[in-house]
Amino acid sequence: MNKVQIFIKKTMEKDFLEMTKFIGLTTEEAINIQFQRIMVGILYFAIAVFFLTQQLWTAAALFFGMTVIVYRLRYSRVQSAYKNARYNQQISYSIFARLVDTYLDSRLSLYAIFQKILSRLKTEQSRESLSRLMGRIQDDSEDKEAFKEFASELSVTDNAQNFMMTLYYSQMAPEDKNVVKELGQMAVKEVFDSISEIVEIKSARIEKNGRHFLMVSFILLVGILMAMAIMYFNQVMTPITG
Amino acid sequence: MANIGKKRYSIDELRAFKLAYGRSIQREDYVINIILPAALVGIMTHLLLHYLFLTIIMTILGGVYGYMVLFPANIKRFYDRRSFEQRNKFINTMTQLQMASNVSVFMALNDLIDLTEGDFKEQLIKLTAQLADSSEANYHEAFQEFSLHYEKDVIFGQYVDILETIMVEGSENVESLKKTTSFHNDIKNFQKRFIDNKNRTLRFAKTGHLLIMAAVLACHFKIEPITFENYVTYFSHHPIGWFVYVLYLVGTMMTMTNFMKIYFDDDVLEVEL
Numbered sequence: 031m032n033k034v035q036i037f038i039k040k041t042m043e044k045d046f047l048e049m050t051k052f053i054g055l056t057t058e059e060a061i062n063i064q065f066q067r068i069m070v071g072i073l074y075f076a077i078a079v080f081f082l083t084q085q086l087w088t089a090a091a092l093f094f095g096m097t098v099i100v101y102r103l104r105y106s107r108v109q110s111a112y113k114n115a116r117y118n119q120q121i122s123y124s125i126f127a128r129l130v131d132t133y134l135d136s137r138l139s140l141y142a143i144f145q146k147i148l149s150r151l152k153t154e155q156s157r158e159s160l161s162r163l164m165g166r167i168q169d170d171s172e173d174k175e176a177f178k179e180f181a182s183e184l185s186v187t188d189n190a191q192n193f194m195m196t197l198y199y200s201q202m203a204p205e206d207k208n209v210v211k212e213l214g215q216m217a218v219k220e221v222f223d224s225i226s227e228i229v230e231i232k233s234a235r236i237e238k239n240g241r242h243f244l245m246v247s248f249i250l251l252v253g254i255l256m257a258m259a260i261m262y263f264n265q266v267m268t269p270i271t272g
Numbered sequence: 273m274a275n276i277g278k279k280r281y282s283i284d285e286l287r288a289f290k291l292a293y294g295r296s297i298q299r300e301d302y303v304i305n306i307i308l309p310a311a312l313v314g315i316m317t318h319l320l321l322h323y324l325f326l327t328i329i330m331t332i333l334g335g336v337y338g339y340m341v342l343f344p345a346n347i348k349r350f351y352d353r354r355s356f357e358q359r360n361k362f363i364n365t366m367t368q369l370q371m372a373s374n375v376s377v378f379m380a381l382n383d384l385i386d387l388t389e390g391d392f393k394e395q396l397i398k399l400t401a402q403l404a405d406s407s408e409a410n411y412h413e414a415f416q417e418f419s420l421h422y423e424k425d426v427i428f429g430q431y432v433d434i435l436e437t438i439m440v441e442g443s444e445n446v447e448s449l450k451k452t453t454s455f456h457n458d459i460k461n462f463q464k465r466f467i468d469n470k471n472r473t474l475r476f477a478k479t480g481h482l483l484i485m486a487a488v489l490a491c492h493f494k495i496e497p498i499t500f501e502n503y504v505t506y507f508s509h510h511p512i513g514w515f516v517y518v519l520y521l522v523g524t525m526m527t528m529t530n531f532m533k534i535y536f537d538d539d540v541l542e543v544e545l
Binding site for chain 2: 110113114117118121125128129131132133135136146147150152214221222225226228229231232233235236237239240242243244246247248249250251252253254256257258260261264
């Protein structure tokens with residue numbers, strides 16, 4: 031990394047690098063994005079300064095505003111992509127939990143279970159996290175930290191931590207049916223919550239669009255009322271002849 | 273699933289989708305998807321602006337919209353729903369059959385051929401044929417091909433995986449099958465709830481729009497001081513009318529596109545925030 035890149039990296043927002051990494055961009059790509067942001071910002075700023083020298087105050091102010099907006103816009107785009115990825119990660123985790131649950135009664139080792147599930151995960155990050163976890167339990171099957179890290183990578187909730195810890199202990203006591211049952215209930219609840227939420231989000235969205243659709247139709251009524259007002263105005267103003 | 277603005281299907285592909293579940297594209301498909309939107313747009317334009325030439329153009333555009341957007345999306349959805357139903361039926365029946373310990377997976381698969389239909393049945397026949405011919409080493413490929421055909425359905429994939437394990441290792445793993453079945457059934461219930469919600473919203477929008485149309489239509493009759501001539505002079509052939517019409521058209525296009533995007537998307541396991 032050369033000096034320019036280090037400088038560009040310093041101009042980033044604190045969580046910018048982390049977010050770009052999460053949505054699957056390398057550090058270099060993130061630096062490119064940041065470079066583009068700066069260049070576009072400078073371009074708008076230069077235009078603003080040009081207008082300032084020409085004493086066009088309004089245009090100058092407009093372009094100063096645009097500079098800030100354009101610079102922030104890219105950031106908020108990354109932010110929303112990050113939120114989206116994070117959310118889908120959470121869903122991916124809950125599906126993972128449920129899939130793990132289905133295998134717990136078979137006498138497979140956790141490693142074998144993970145291997146079966148690996149290709150079924152939807153997001154790239156969750157697949158990476160899982161293969162990392164698999165690598166670590168292959169080295170040392172009692173690596174507690176690996177489970178913890180996997181949980182925090184995939185989900186922000188305490189439930190995930192809880193689930194992975196229980197999974198870890200279930201491996202210690204394979205004969206204990208209660209742990210498996212408990213894990214099953216957790217997984218079922220997890221998936222239920224996420225899917226209900228998705229259904230709610232999507233339903234709310236379509237309802238919103240339905241309402242907007244009607245509101246748009248009200249434009250027609252308003253238009254007709256306006257036309258009637260003009261008609262009335264015209265007829266009153268026209269002198270009665272004959 | 274929502275293919276608006278994404279991939280376009282050719283008419284042959286669509287015919288294949290529809291044929292996959294035993295129905296060819298029929299006259300009612302054309303009526304609902306192409307003639308209806310064309311007629312709606314045409315009627316609305318004529319009621320608002322009363323320019324015959326514009327009405328004809330807008331009718332054609334409405335038909336084109338129906339052909340390009342609604343027609344493929346509707347048929348794809350028909351295929352997706354049918355195919356999902358078949359998979360759900362397969363999973364439930366299979367689990368039932370596996371409860372009886374003397375029924376092998378292969379026998380159960382053979383029995384299920386008669387109970388399923390359409391495209392899914394063909395895939396099942398292909399699978400059983402491959403299983404009958406090949407040695408145990410090739411089982412994995414056959415099952416893999418079967419589940420890859422329905423790649424989007426993760427849970428179904430998992431189910432097929434468990435079936436394969438049972439068949440190869442002969443282990444009694446009914447508990448896993450049961451759990452996966454209940455997962456698939458949960459998804460089905462959620463999907464049903466989602467579809468109900470969507471249909472309710474659609475009905476709501478339809479009714480509201482119909483009322484507005486009735487109000488516009490009412491202006492064509494003689495309710496003093498509104499008369500048909502006045503309506504045409506002061507609204508239809510007047511800048512206000514043109515402006516309102518353009519605004520209405522743009523607004524409808526925007527909301528419709530978003531609305532349809534969600535309406536044709538049945539996936540409850542993914543969301544774009």
